[in-house]
Amino acid sequence: MGSIVPFQDLNNPPPPPPPQNPLHIFPKIEPKVEPLDEPPPGIPSIFTSNSIQNPTITDPDPLQLFPVTDITSNANENENDVYSEFYRISELFKTAFSKKGGAQQNYHENNNNHEVEEEMLEDPNTTATPTTDCLSIVPVSQQEGGVVSTDVVTKRQLSFRSSEMVRVSTLGPEDQRYFRDLVRRSRMLFESLRILSIFEEDKGRNIGILMKRLRGDLKAAALMRDKGLWLNRDKRIIGNIPGVCVGDIFFFRMEMCVLGLHGQVQAGIDYVPAVRSTSGEPVATSIIVSGGYEDDEDQGDVIIYTGQGGQLKNTTKQSVHQKLEGGNLALERSMFYGIEIRVIRGLKHEGSPTNKAYVYDGLYRVVDSWFDVGKSGFGVYKYKLVRMEDQHEMGSAIIRFAMEIRINALATRPKGYLSLDISNGKENIPVFLFNNIDADQTPLCYEYLPKSVYPPFTFQQMGNAGGCHCVHGCSEDCYCAQKNGGEFAYDRNGMLVRGKPLIYECGPFCSCPPTCRNRVSQKGLKRHLEIFRSRETGWGVRPLDLIPAGSFVCEYTGVVLTRQQAMVLSMNGDGLVYPSRFPERWSEWGDISQIFPDFTRPTYPSIPPLDFAMDVARMRNVACYISHSSSPNVLVQFVMYDHHNVLYPHLMIFAIENIPPLRELSLDYGVAEDWGEDKLTICN
Template identity: 60%
Template sequence: MEMGSVVGLGDVNFSTEPKTPTPTMIFPKIEPKLEPLDEFTPQSMNPNSNFSYNSGFRNTTTPQQQQLNATSSQTPSSIEAGVHSEYNRISELFQTAFAQSVQRDGDVEANEDLGCRAIVPVSNGSQVSDIVITRRKYEKRSSELVRVTDLKPEDVRYFRDLIRKTRMLYDSLRIFVNLEDENSQHLGSGRQTRARGDLKASQMMREHGLWLNRDKRTVGPIPGVLVGDLFLYRMELCVVGLHGTPQAGIDYLPANQSSNGEPIATSIIASGGYEDDEDAGDVIIYTGQGGQDKNSRQVVHQKLEGGNLALERSMYYGVEVRVIRGFKYVGSSSGKVYVYDGLYRITESWFDVGKSGFGVYKYKLVRIENQPDMGSAILRFAESLRTRPLEVRPMGYISLDISRKKENVPVFLFNDIDNERDPACYDYLLKTVFPPYVYQHVGNGSGCECTDGCGNGTNCFCAMKNGGQFAYDTNGILLRGKPIIFECGPHCSCPPTCLNRVSQKGVRNRFEVFRSRETDWGVRSLDLLQAGSFICEYTGVVLTQEQAQIFTMNGDSLIYPSHFAERWAEWGDLSRIDSNYARPAYPSIPPLDFAMDVSRMRNLACYMSHSSSPNVLVQPVLYDHNNVSFPHLMLFAMENIPPLRELSIDYGMPDDCTGKLAICN
């Protein structure tokens, strides 16, 4: 497969005039521009977890950069091999302070000659008395600057799928780490600290060579990352190569790695961390890094060095930078979101007196035209729609609730394209209608006898049917897809608040069925959908095969559950991390030999479009009966889905009889 062009930037006519070294200040220490909510502290790690403070850290004061494997004329397999990455380094601040502390107390010996940072015991005769701080050695990042252009459609699909699978693995790992920590809280005693699942997940992926875009330092867009993509953690930006530093707000190629001795910036994170920052959307006044104390107060003048100089040089040479906005957001598991808002050019740079009275460097960034709408703007727009839909969009709404109050929250119907209003003409079906014989053997004794909410599921009958554990964490996030999941139901003794009753409680987010030029009708959420979260049930009236044949002759719309691709197997797949991982095969169910009629009654799920790279999976679930041949079809998010992004399902292969996809719209 021929790939798009990778344009090297090493031949740019950079200035090679020698520069006079600038003496560094000893106090206060000038740190890279940090993100207040993401500062790494020893309290953020669980001492009982397998993650060590030092694992994967390197002793460097240079902010890190990202790179991409997108070389010409490579096959997908060779590309995938080339995108293996190294772990981004956490701030040296904690490492230095920790090493000085333990040496001062006489507990360890810091051996700097080893070039290492891991803490390991050192044998002294017959006893272990000293500890040497060691550090693992990882492949250094490339210093080659490239710009990727002219990707073909198949290249775009390949890189997008690569990003999608990498993010899915990261989220699965993070969720498992957090669950492991929750379990240790129950087993341990005394004061416990929560693990940083985002840090441990990224470390594990780095150790297995699963970080992306590290073999080149890419300026411009990262293939596979779309404008508007949303991330919940800074480390995820590093994993996909969008921004290569865990804390610093400016990512750049350092001068000592540049062929001409000048640094070049590749991306920034704008989060209002400096009081002199100004953000008007398409135009940003960005304050340089350095000069702040631990309370984020400006206490000394900034210097034209490091990231500050890199931004100035990027302006001089006309090199665009990627802009990621970070801000607090209700509904995010981290309390914050990072949104990729596209490419900006630095048009001005100057030294100014800041609000604190100290000198700061300022940069004017202007968004490049003809890009998709900014994700941060869409987030704000969706927030307004949730509370003031008719005020924000006075034209286009056909109904403010096609469910007619059957769902927990309204389901909007929007069409600003034509006069079609079909979804408003159907009866809204809240739950799937099964034949009466499906419930024949349901009764007392078919559910669990827990009265305390099933606790951790140790002695719960429903957990035993699941293989000995529940399918969700305490936040209702799906841990791993399975052939079928058993939830507690109406025949169980546990209360409605039981943690094993996730999908049966109905829709919890606000959705909008909308008219689409590409997919006829589509569905999008007005809320952020976190990876692994429940969306809704795919409802219909269940028919036997004989009944389905009659309905098909009449031309009615039928959905065949057996045609849905088994995307549930991808969620929670840790095979690239754990060589012993096996795809869940228990509990097992027979092939789904029934159809669902949605010709007269349906819900919002019926309007989700088809995609071979979907962001929604279909997970079979049982809770109100025990007939494994007739499960409910529950939908879960496969990734973090931003508000107003269309939801899609893999409907599978075309129907053998009609040659059409099993899709009603």
């Protein structure tokens, strides 16, 4: 990579001669803005036509729109009271979201103020810090050919986002896991706060009027900012962000800002401004390609990207000529120095909270730039970006490929399918079985079990036990809500708000309709899944749909055995699944203790120690093929709905991160010794 050296200041070129043709007319620089994240139906957005006064503003600072105050709690901590959790969370949000000052919608025009004042996150739960032996951060040198290795930086207090550019040159396996887990937990916290804030606001829990205008993603980002939980703020990383993988999917621009992947709330080009660059020249670090600009051309590995400036408001058409400054100059300078650019693609996706998804597609280099006449007849700067080699397949290409599989699997992949529905119609959606590795057909030898089989005595305790008497749908004061501690575990979109020891769903004893918001996991599959053969994990499971964080995936089924029955079968060497050995990963989903120090994980509804096993040696479902991982992307949540014996709950699987299509599902089975074997060989 070339070094950054002082260069002619192209931000202040000499005045052009009197215009003799339209190409000599230059407008004031404007950002190449991207379409704004649309909130879910019924959720207001801060970016309304009344709030944007100046269309030339590039990057509003959403974290200056409202104050985030210190958090205290006066909640009565009574764990025996079924309403204790209700009041505790209510009080936390009451104090966190109370208005103590006027909200300011301040959009800065100066590029110096486009950067958000944040800090880098230090992991509070571990003392392990990568060293230079395994992680080398290389500053972009200002001396010709100079490359300097430095130690991993620690937390620094910065008033602005840093302009010091570094590159992560080497990353060992341990550090890859460390940073991946750091990113995973940061994203989990962001999504938990976003869902929980919307959940609280829907119930009108003491949130100020001005706060109601803010989307959940902005609230989550602001709360994390106030605690210094934004990543990569004290160094501007060139190239890949540690812990962010090619193919990762995001639903909100603010989440990418939190991770440092793309630091602009609306502008499509993220760059270090010339006035803050040590070389005196702007340098681009990432771009977002949404395909909504008339002069853009996206062929996957090759992109013709149009510069910023000159677009008509709320359109993709040019109205005046572009100028070589700001992001345009930054891309040209990145080409001159050979600096790689992170490319994020914006896609329409109906399954996301905003009907849009952003996928990280890896690193590109700008290999050419020129000034051309665009389709609207005005001058535009164009940049040719070519994808760098030796990277994982583009996430956007995988999404399109998965869509083709769902439409016509045999035409897309003529070889490898053993079954187009291993459930034989027992699931709502067909479950594919694919193996292009070897001749193994083991999953065909088992009977597919869509729901667990419980001993008859489990249902004898029902008696005359009743349910709720809601007619049109359950409310927060109904019988089933009280059993859950005064509120439901799901929001109105069916997302898990936070994990609990046990969740009571409405069941056959209830009068509410099938569309009740408290009937989520009992309805079976809602997304396409595929059992596949892997060289790394044996048999595994991967989705063909995008699975949002917090959504239900499937049930873990088997034949439920008592302790005595399990002891007999274990003597014969049959593999059994013991629900008590699954770690309490449910406690991580919705854990906001980093933001709210007084937060304690839910303890109600309580559940006694589980002492039963599930036999999956002859009958099983798709969940039994999910692989093990100490950093999983799904978790087990205990749920009750069809009986009242808390000793035998259902094992429901929920996503704890946004899972792209064709990415393998992973579940934490606990310590390998607890199972008696290395992982679950019963499934592989």
